[in-house]
Amino acid sequence: MxxxxxxxxxxxxxxxxxxxxxxxxxxxxxxxxxxxxxxxxxxxxxxxxxxxxxxxxxxKEGILRCLPDLAGRDLQRGTLSRESQDEQSQAGDTGMASLSPAETTRMHQLNADYKKRFGFPFVICAKMSDKAGILRQLAERSGNDLSQERECAISEVKKICCLRLRNLVxxxxxxxx
Structure with missing residues (x-):
């Protein structure tokens, strides 16, 4: 449109x-x-x-809490929103759905640690990254303080938002x- x-x-x-x-x-x-x-x-x-x-x-934290975990249970169950499904499937060459068992274990552990630390899921614009970059950023950003990480995560939400808008308009x- x-x-x-x-x-x-x-x-x-x-x-x-x-x-x-x-x-x-x-x-x-x-x-x-x-x-x-x-x-x-x-x-x-x-x-x-x-x-x-x-x-x-x-x-802002409320927005972040509404987002699904990357390669989390919503992806495994097939209950992601259409937009999130598309984005996670386009991360890198093969997407988040094709993580190896070792990558899946690492992703779940890093996500759990991150969520425990910050109270919201890790957010990254998957379409603008790849699996290795996502795992690296997840590990690195877990060291941020809450204010810094909230700002970083909201910045990623805005990137996702812009891509979604461009798909619609x-x-x-x-x-x-």
Whole structure:
């Protein structure tokens, strides 16, 4: 869809369409809808980013808690959102679903340690990384303090959000072709 179609969506359709741009985040879509009309995709992205930035720290942590564990039980059970399934399957050449048994064990242990330390799952834009990079970042970022890690994780949420938006809204350049 193009930006004029986005602007013409009724409230319910907008929330249905964009409610998972931030994983399980229909509240974000509901709040951003009132800023229509958007002049372009960048403006829509900016409103979503602004919404996230204005949340109190507890709200930011709430967003993070809604995200699934990488290569976690939702992936194994097939209960990931369509968007998360696509993203985790595109991490590197073969995706998170193809971890070796040793990688799976390491991922589960690192995820458990991380979640115990911070209270939310590890977040990384899987589409912009690979398995080795994800495992490395998970180990490295576990050493951050809570404030630093929350900021890093929210930055990753914004990357994911931008990619999801671009999958939904065609850029003006692609639209004209």
């Amino acid at each position: 193009d930006i004029s179609t986005v602007n013409s969506l009724c409230y319910e359709d907008f929330v249905d369409t964009f409610g998972n741009v931030v994983e399980r985040g229909p509240l974000m879509a509901a709040a951003v809808w009132s800023h229509r009309p958007f002049s372009n995709l960048s403006e829509l992205e900016a409103h979503i980013s602004d919404f996230i930035d204005k949340l109190p720290e507890s709200g 065609l850029s003006e350049t692609r639209n004209k072709q």
